[in-house]
Amino acid sequence: MNQIWQQAEWREQWSAVQGPKQWRVPGEGTLVEIAERLWRQLDTEQEPGENGLS
Numbered sequence: 001m002n003q004i005w006q007q008a009e010w011r012e013q014w015s016a017v018q019g020p021k022q023w024r025v026p027g028e029g030t031l032v033e034i035a036e037r038l039w040r041q042l043d044t045e046q047e048p049g050e051n052g053l054s
Contacts, residue, residue: 023031 021030021032025031025034028034029037
C-alpha cells in the first residue's frame with residue numbers, strides 16, 4: 001500500500017498498514033496478536049497430511 005502512495009506522490013499518506021497493530025479488542029489484545037494466536041492454534045491442531053501433502 002505504501003508503494004502505491006509513493007508512486008502517486010501522496011505526501012500526506014496515513015499508515016493504514018499500521019492499523020491492525022494499533023487496534024485493540026478489550027480483553028483480547030491487538031488484531032495482530034489475535035490473528036497470531038489463532039494462527040498458532042490452527043497450526044497446532046492440524047494433523048500431518050491434512051494440508052494435502054504426503
